[in-house]
Amino acid sequence: MSFSSETKAELCRIPVSRMCCAVAEAYGILLYAHTFSHTEICMVTSCEPLARRIPPLLARAFGVTVKLPEAGSGGRYAIKITEETQLGRIFSALGYDLKYHLSYHLNRNVIEEDCCRASFLRGIFLAAGTVASPDKKTHLELTTPHHTLCREVMSLMLDMELSPKLATRKSASLLYWKDTAGAEDFLTLIGAPHAALCMMEAKVEKQLRNQINRQVNCEAANVIKASNAAAEQIAVIRRALDQSGWDIFPDALHETIRLRLDDPTASLSELASRLDPPISKPGLSHRMRRIVSIARAAAEEEQT
Ligand SMILES: [Zn+2]
The missing domain is CATH 3.10.28.10 (Homing endonucleases)
Structure with a gap:
């Protein structure tokens, strides 16, 4: 009907x-x-x-x-x-x-x-x-x-x-x-108060759904951003390893590099918890930036 x-x-x-x-x-x-x-x-x-x-x-x-x-x-x-x-x-x-x-x-x-x-x-x-x-x-x-x-x-x-x-x-x-x-x-x-109520409920539901969709889209965008960043880091590290070998990185960073390369899709918090001893996510983030800057510096040196 x-x-x-x-x-x-x-x-x-x-x-x-x-x-x-x-x-x-x-x-x-x-x-x-x-x-x-x-x-x-x-x-x-x-x-x-x-x-x-x-x-x-x-x-x-x-x-x-x-x-x-x-x-x-x-x-x-x-x-x-x-x-x-x-x-x-x-x-x-x-x-x-x-x-x-x-x-x-x-x-x-x-x-x-x-x-x-x-x-x-x-x-x-x-x-x-x-x-x-x-x-x-x-x-x-x-x-x-x-x-x-x-x-x-x-x-x-x-x-x-x-x-x-x-x-x-x-x-x-x-x-x-x-x-x-x-x-x-x-x-x-x-x-027809019942029909009026149906309209009002549908409107509230629609607003709620739009709000949730916006949140989900925003979270999805963050995940994509994070995985793009990870992919870029991995590419830089691999290039540096191919060109200059492991020695350019301090020993203390080797385990972190290995974990990152073995699991390219893992989030930073996942990787942080797998380290022995585990470190915080900001700690790992800082460590990754250090690794990438060493890798970049090595690549630039190779070019000159
Ligand atoms: Zn009347």
Whole structure:
């Protein structure tokens, strides 16, 4: 199941209770539904929990009876109302005058209370919202082909201190959030706190993972640096031994040189512990620098 569907399923578990909120939620669904005109209302959805929610919601809000149809091709449900008295009830409850067919305008009188506004936005999300999975980049959007309606909903949201962005495509206008905090606020407000929490947890996890990756990369870089340095030391020492023999190095350093050449990949601390008697890592580091400088000096002498 997609994260959008999970979020819608969560929203559909909210009981249909107060009449005012039922009207507001149904209004949101109707405005963003497939068709909302004085001759036909049609709501199309492939979200089964939503399809099941619509009949009791319409009954509570408008006293209108519709039956849940069988799912059509692709699991889509189309709930249609064409009967005049039913349409009349819905339009008058929403304060529309059927003589002027301004269906796709927002009548703010229906959504004056805070509880109703949240329900209204829930209806819109149920009908026309999508939200990207929390492991992807944050993206929550509400799409409608009606540009004026989109602007009116935007201004309602700004009044509610939500901060969506507005975009216009050829055939649609959309309100969207790409910031996680904004999307979380919206989801919490419309009644999907669980989905909001999933987004927040995913974000925290992502930050943590990035931090760990940075640390690992940094440690890996240090290991590579150390082994490059060791390889360079070994090359210098070998060249000096080939050209001038062991005698250029004091006897006290022979064991250290042998250990280094026998195990080119060992770290300095490993080598330090193998010496007899063992010495500290800084001690060995100092000793290696001495060996390398003797080797370099010998090589330069050889060249002159
Ligand atoms: Zn209400």
